[in-house]
Amino acid sequence: MTDWLAERSSRFTALLSERLEAWEGIEMALRESVARNGAQFSASDAPCLQLFELQARLSTDTALRLGTYQDNDVFDLYYDQESKFRDVESWDGILRWRNSPQAS
Template sequence: MAREPWLAERLQEFAQLAGRRITSWTGVEMALREAADGHGAQFADPSVPCLQLLILDATLADGAAVTIGTYQDDTEWGLWLRPTSGDGGDEDHAELAEIFRSRPLTELPTGWIDTVSPLVEHGVLAEVTLYIDGRPLLLIAGEVQESPQDQLLLHRLDESVLVFTDPAAAASLDWIPDRPAGSGEASGGLRTTDAGLSTDGCRTRHTRHR
């Protein structure tokens, strides 16, 4: 598969978070609805137990910063971690400021990253679970879309970053397409639905000596 080496690089970028410490999170949040009952953009709904982000930024204790966004491969989207550029890219969305907001994400766990557990599906990095001082943080490439009946539908393999502090909540939802069986069970190793995918060099677990 021609794209396999490129995918291996994306996996390794996440794997290298193991053993590092996150001190803070910020993100560019994307509204679930452009308008709700005449009150402007809606960023939260009881039926959607996650954040929908354009990008997720993490500041690390060693002074580095990384940005988690998405990339497109054919019709699917996957998660992509890169060094934070600091180039003011958020201004690209100024014309859509009503449906985007940048804020500190103090509700997300901080601390040492003990385990990184990625899920590869259809040749893309569909999900990553980080265990931060034992607390799970599930990242899914996806998007919340509003149906003609005003329902909020959760799509996987799409262009936003969906962030769950409770993976069990993600497992209880209906997804389009369905999530693979056992996808919420983070084991510390690469999980994949793709037969024949090489996992060489994907280090995902770190033991700290206090």
């Protein structure tokens, strides 16, 4: 387990010198349905942006895909150099596509 944590930690630590230029991702609703009006993506009692997956473009023109990993024993953040999401148009319901203002 120690090697696993050390590897993850060193990968993310290497990003400290990078600058985020733009991002886009798959936003997950904060609540599934509010008063039967559908998914709620923002709320004053939860000032956050909840992302299922994030694709980032860094100042070095590197693209990263960031997300969460879960199995029966471990929860993890991951990133890889993959820069494509699956079927951008298919996200609906409690998931929606979201761009950073810089990406517009």
